[in-house]
Amino acid sequence: MEPFRISVAQDVLDDLRTRLVRTRFTAPSAPGWDAGADPDYLRSLVDYWANGFDWRAAEMRLNAYPQFTDRGQHFVHVRRDASRPPVLLAHGWPSSFIEMLPLTDLLEVDVVVPSLPGFLFSALPDRPLTRAAIAETFHTLMTETLGYERYFAFGGDIGGAASGWLATMYPHEVAGLHVIHGPFPADFDAAPITPEEQAFLDAEERYDEWDSGYSWIMSTRPDTIAAALADSPAGLAAWIIDKYRDWSDCGGDLESRFDRDTLCTILTLYWATESIGTSFRQYLDYPLNTPRPQITVPVAVTQSHEPGIENFPRSIAHRAASDIRQYSVPGRGGHFLAFEEPRLIADELRAFMQAVD
CATH class of the missing domain: 3.40.50.1820 (Alpha/Beta hydrolase fold, catalytic domain)
Structure with a gap:
């Protein structure tokens, strides 16, 4: 057992910011969040992630916990x-x-x-x-x-x-x-x-028909979607915040439950560890589960x-x-x-x- 401290290299953060400021955003397919992550909200969050978020302060807060x-x-x-x-x-x-x-x-x-x-x-x-x-x-x-x-x-x-x-x-x-x-x-x-x-x-089956697209992709083509998300921090953000908004009790207002610093902390952790693809493994392996x-x-x-x-x-x-x-x-x-x-x-x-x- 070894003590652990989070320490993201500065060149990783510099590369992240470069990618964020060069993001190409999609045009909306439907109003607001009706077709997934709202492009206008995503643009605003990406701008904050690049120009307003203090990762080193977040890193210090996390390292206050013994890891x-x-x-x-x-x-x-x-x-x-x-x-x-x-x-x-x-x-x-x-x-x-x-x-x-x-x-x-x-x-x-x-x-x-x-x-x-x-x-x-x-x-x-x-x-x-x-x-x-x-x-x-x-x-x-x-x-x-x-x-x-x-x-x-x-x-x-x-x-x-x-x-x-x-x-x-x-x-x-x-x-x-x-x-x-x-x-x-x-x-x-x-x-x-x-x-x-x-x-x-x-009712659960009806909801799954509407919501389970992400799960089918991660269960059947995890490496395909992971290639996109591991290369685009804005894409990674869209993939994750869509679920934070849908699944939290936020009444459609994501930041009523998760402020921007929290969201950017989560996103930076996934980005810096390059673990979005490996987080999909339990979806790919799900059919191997036996009855409990x-x-x-x-x-x-x-x-x-x-x-x-x-x-x-x-x-x-x-x-x-x-x-x-x-x-x-x-x-x-x-x-x-x-x-x-x-x-x-x-x-x-x-x-x-x-x-x-």
Whole structure:
């Protein structure tokens, strides 16, 4: 385990600015964001990224958190109270470890925030990047690298799914699981699908038909789109902010949830690490995932408020997990809930950990 500090070379930043100021922007195909990233907003953000954003200040803020690498795995490790089980906070796509930092600031226990394999400073493993493989990497980090005997896991999106696998693969070490997307069962064979469940599944399918273009591209032609995004920072920005706006609980106003410095910090991290392509690997490898067994450890759900998932029936989570201790639907905070509503999540996570531990 080696200490790690973020230090982007100045020539990388100079090259980035040169590319930004020479960006060629597309004409809009539809008003505003109706056809994807709004070209007018993108132009404004790119101008700020090139001429107003202070990366070195952002770098200094990030380096205030103790960071390490071990076996190619990057993580933040904040020590606070070793007498209680720690918590692992796992992000998703197109996110990064910084999504979990506001939540980290509010917790009183030891906190571990890994970068997903293939994201930013974490290397890809030498095997398919399934949810189970991510879980195994995280468990090795928590037990072998850091020496914890028991721990809690929290996450959403990919991180939440990997945390679900942690709970099924290592039920004796995982004290509890807290997720922002209610877990899905491997199948619906145990009991007939209810009308509420069917309505949700139908609505989710309709939303996916509208929203899943990005996923199909990254699942089937990741190297093609990665070649464009790795060469154009404006293209990278468009690809990422489109999802931050769509999936967050921002009411169409992206900067009501993510200010420009935060957006530019995320974008610079992806750019400087050249990791947008490797972040797609878990999409390419998704068909290699196997059905996850039922979750038997204590579970808490704080349901996110985002398109396609906000009407998730609690009964589906009960099909997937046998011991749901806590379930709430706050009606605010989207796909990046830990960042959008860190105090809400801190309160719910704290209550869950205290009740279980």
